[in-house]
Amino acid sequence: MTETTIQTKQCAHCQSSFDITDKDLEFYDKVSPIVWWKKQLIPPPTFCPDCRQQRRLSRNNEMRLYKRACALCGKNVVSLYSPEKEVTTYCQQCRWSDAWDVMQYGQDYDPNTSFFKQFDALNKKVPYPAVSTNFLMDENSEYTNYGGSNKNCYLIFHADYNWDCYYGYGVKTVEASMDMYNVFESNFMYQCVDCLKCYDLAFSQDCEECSRSYFLRDCVGCKDCICCVNLRQQQYCIFNKKYTKEEYEQKKKEMNLHLASSLSQLQTKLQELSLSLPHKCVHINYNENGSGDYVYYSKNVSKSFNVNGLYDGKFCYQIYNGAKDCYDMYQFGLKTEKIYEWSIVGYDSYNLFACHTCSERASNLCYCAKCTNATNLFGCVGVRNNKEYCILNKQYTKDEYEELVPQIIEKMKSDWEWWEFFPAALSQFGYNETTAQEYFPLSKDEAIKQGFNRSDYEAPFPQVEKILKAEQLPPDISLVSDDILKRAIQCEVSKKPFRIIPQELAFYRKHNLPLPHRHPDVRHAERFAMRNPRKLRDRKCMKCWVDIQTSFAPEMPEVVYCEACYDKEVY
DSSP states (O other), X not given: OOOOEEEEEEOTTTOOEEEEEHHHHHHHHXXXXXXXXXXXXXXXXXXXXXXXXHHHHTTOOOSOOEEEEOTTTOOEEEESSOTTSXXXXXXXXXXXXXXXXXGGXXXXXXXXXXXXXXXXXXXXXXXXXXXXXXXXXXXXXXXXXXXXXXXXXXXXEEEESOEEEEEEEEEEEEEEEEEEEEEEEEEEEEEEEEEESOEEEEEEEEEESOEEEEEEESOBSOEEEEXXXXXXXXXXXXXXXXXXXXXXXXXXXXXXXXXHHHHHHHXXXXXXXXXXXXXXXXXXXXXXXXXXEEEEEEEEEEXXXXXXXXXXXXXXXXXXXXXXXXXXXXXXXXXXXXXXXXXEEESSEEEEEEEEEEESSOEEEESOBSOBSOEEEESOBSOOTTOEEEETTEEOOHHHHHHHHHHHHHHHHHTTOTTSOOOGGGOSSOGGGSXXXXXXXXXXXXXXXXXXXXXXXXXXXXXXXXXXXXXXXXSSGGGOOGGGGGSEEEOTTTOOEEOOOHHHHHHHHHHTOOOOSSOHHHHHHHHHHTSOOSOOEEEEOTTTOOEEEESSOTTSOSEEEOHHXXXXXXX
16 A cells, blocks of 8 residues: 655644645545535644544553442442542443433534533533443353453453453453463464464463464464464474473473473573574565555555554554454444544444544444444444434434534534544543553653643552561462462552452462462563554665665564565574
8 A cells, every 4th residue: 555645744742743635635535524515624633643543542441440339220330430530420220220310411513612621511410330340141251341251260351251251351252361462263372462263372472273282472382382583384392402292291390381490581581582592584474465463364464563453453452353444543443434533433334533432333433432333423422223313412404404414514614623533631541540550651740731630539458467578478389278369469560459269279270380470460571571552664674775665664683574574584
C-alpha cells in the first residue's frame, strides 16, 4: 500500500512532527458521516498517532478491580470503579435488566455550551456496568473483565472461552493455565507470552505448537526441549543441542526445575542464548501489503500491532476476525467496518466515529459510550434495545435528528471539538489505572501536567495470619503446607503483599513449581516488558544489510534479520 505524504503536521499534544498521507485523506473522506444528504467531513487529526493512542487508552481501566455496592440492588460486587469515584455503577444483572430506563437521563442539547461539557454531564449521570463481561455465559469467574464464556477463572482480562485460568491478559480458548500474556488455544501453560496452540509449556515466548518444554523462544513444533531458541520441529534439545531421550531425561532431572533458584538461572541463560541468535524483524504471516508487528491473515494494513483478519487498516491495535476500513482503533473487531478513533468495539458494528466501548450491532454512532444494539446516535451513553435517532439520550424523530446533528457539528467545529476524540479529562479513571500507563508511563506530576486524571485510592488488604517475605518461602513446593492460604507474601520487588488462592496452590503442586516471589501485578509488568514497544523503527538487516522496519530499536542488543535471512538461518 504505497502512500504519498501530503502534509506534515505538528502534534498539538507532544509537538512532534507526523505525516498525513493521501491514503489517510481518502479514509477520512470515506468515514465522514452523511447527515441530511450532506457529508460532514472529518479533517486530519491534530494529535500524532502515539498521542491519539494514548488518549484512547486513558479511558480504559482493563485490569484494576475493586469492590463497591451496586447503586440499584445494593449488592457488593467486583467493579472497575473504586469506591471513592463519583460515578453510578450497577451490577451486571441490574445494568441489563428492565428495572430502569437509560432514556430517563436524556437532556436537551444546549447550543451555547461546549458539546463535550454536555456529554460529560450526561456521562456522570448514566449508570455504568461494574465490569464488562458476558456474565450470562460465565461461571465462577467474577474477577474478570472484558471477556466472556469463562469458567473458574480469576484475574484474566480480554479473555474468552477459558477454563481454570488465573492471572492473564489476552487469553483465548485456554485451559488450566496461569500467568499469561496473549496466549491462544493452549492448555497447561505457565509464564508464557505470545504463544499459540501449545501444551504443557512454561517460561516461553513466541512459540507455536510446542509442548512439554521449558524456556523456549521463537520455537515451532518442538517438544521435550529446555532453554532453546529458533528451533523447528525438534525434540530432546537443551540449549539448542540435540540429545537422546535417555540423556535428555537425565539432564532435565539434574536441572532441578522445581527450584526457584534453578529457574532463575535458566531464565538468564535463555536471555544469553537469545542475544546470540538472530531475531526476525517482525512477526507477520499470511499478510498482503502491510506493516506492523504480530500481523496475521490481513491485507493493506499499516503500522498496526496484534491484528488478525484486518482488511484496510492503519494504527490499529489488538483487532481480530473480520474488521475492515479501520483507523485508530483499539480492541477488538469481530465483523466491524468503517471505524475511526474508537476504543473497544466489535460484534457486527458499522460506521462508528469517536466512541468508547460500544459493541454488538451498533451503527452510525458519533461520540457515544456503552451503547449496544442501536443506530443513529449522537452523544449518547448506555443506549440500547434497538433505539435510534437519539441525541444526549433524548429521543427525536428522524427529521429532527438529521436537522439538529449538523448544527451540533458546526458548533463543535467552532469549538475545535468535532474531529477530536474525547478529551483526557473526561476519563472516569486515573491515568495510573488505565492501559495508557503501560504503553506511555507517566509520573503523577507528568500525568496531571498533561491534563490526565489521577487516582491515589488503595484498596484495603484483607487480614491474614502472617506476612512472609519472599525469601522466607520454602524452595520446594513439596515443603509448602496449606497454611500458606491463610498468609500473605511480601513481593520482593514492589514490597506489596499478595495472597495465594487455593486453585493456584493446586496448580503449583501439580506442575511441581515453586511459589512465586513477586506480586501478580509485577509478574504482569514483567511479561509486558518482554514484548517490544508498538513502534516501527528503520534499521538494516544485520545479515544482508537491506533496509527493514522492525519493532527492535537500533540501540537494542538483539541481532535482527530481515524475513528472508531469518528463514534461511532457521529453516
